[in-house]
Amino acid sequence: MSKNILIIEDDITFSRMLQAWFVKKEFKVRAAAKASEARKRIKEEIPDVVVCDLRLPQEDGLSILAWIKTNYPKIVVIMMTGYADIQSAVSAIKLGAYDYVSKPFNPDQLFQKINEALEIEDEWEEGGANIVQAKKTAQKGDFVQGTSEEYVKLYEYVDLVSPTQLAVLIKGENGVGKEHIARLIHDKSDVKSGPFVAVDCGVLSKDLAASDLFGHVKGAFTGALSDKTGFFVSANKGTIFLDEIGNLPIDVQMQLLRALQEKKVKPVGSEKEIKVDVRVVSATNEDIEFAVDNGYFRADLFHRICEFVLEIPALRDSKEDIPHFLEHFLKKANKTLKKKVLGFTPEALEILLNYEWPGNIRELKNVVNRMTLIETGKYITKESIPSHFKTKREQTEDEIIHEQEEKQRIKDALRLADYNILRAAAILSIDTKKLYAKIKQYNISYE
Known part of the structure; x- marks a missing residue:
């Protein structure tokens, strides 16, 4: 049975090229040039895959992505853009996109990503409860639970706070897995059946942050050609995760405080308030108390978002977990790269244990993938480890x-x-x- 694909692209020539290419690949293809048209097409017939441009004439692609994932979470969404920046990619993936491609790209590249996504979806459908659980794990970023005293205490606190209505603030360095913990809180909460909307506050435009969070009405400002649903409304009856919350401008902080206190949001340019029922989980890698003391983060908002604080340890502070993490990500790398590496030599393991891991678990996962790919023997040796792990460069x-x-x-x-x-x-x-x-x-x- 052919798969149904919807292409959301305002460049008509490029859209037609993609349509023709996917028809040859035996896809059932439909197209839309703007967000409102795309919503209509999806409601008429739910596609298996949506390929969506990030920049659309009336509404950005992230907004339509959030709408799709709220209303049709099983649709595979792949974003494309001519503006190849990593911040947009991170935002798209956090909102639930399967992957991201930058123009210009070879259609074969896009086709491969779609096939991978659909193959995984088919396996999940056929595999029953165990595969469904695997799907949930994969969507959470493939993080593995640590067993050190610090991690055990962390997950005990997650179990305690998840069923409550308390606002949670997650502290931790980059790469420790703050979004993983936020998703875990959502999955263990009373709103687990609702949407989980992750927002990277660090990439929100200062001028458009309020519009992104709370929405806007047509004509609210130059370029507001249609109404836009904000992240808070998209997260209604679920959880909103505000990552890097310390980066929000002061005026937006004030609006956020009001939304949390009154459980209402007012879209930019509108006089009408919208009721929202949202569990708020925030995160920061900064010393947010320092920000409060020095006036660039509101004290009243700080006390509102940190009713319960969770601190994720840096990898260097839980080194007893490193062998466990290495083994976990080696298994995943073997599967992804079709390799059969059995483990690590004692010399390699010693080097990896003594490294400081400034990028934490994210860095460890990437390094394991690299080592697994280049290793030609049965075990990862010290020769496969990046050189900067073994020597410290002296400052000039x-x-x-x-x-x-x-x-x-x-x-x-x-x-x-x-x-x-x-x-x-x-x-x-x-x-x-x-x-x-x-x-x-x-x-x-x-x-």
């Missing part, structure tokens, strides 16, 4: 001088600003987030 004299000068400039700016972070950042012509990172890097006292 110029680098040392640059750091000393930069540290002194930051100290001088802080003194001139009477240790006000906002004013010091303005003096240095950098944003407060970068200034805080430098203060932490150089261990500068700011009190």
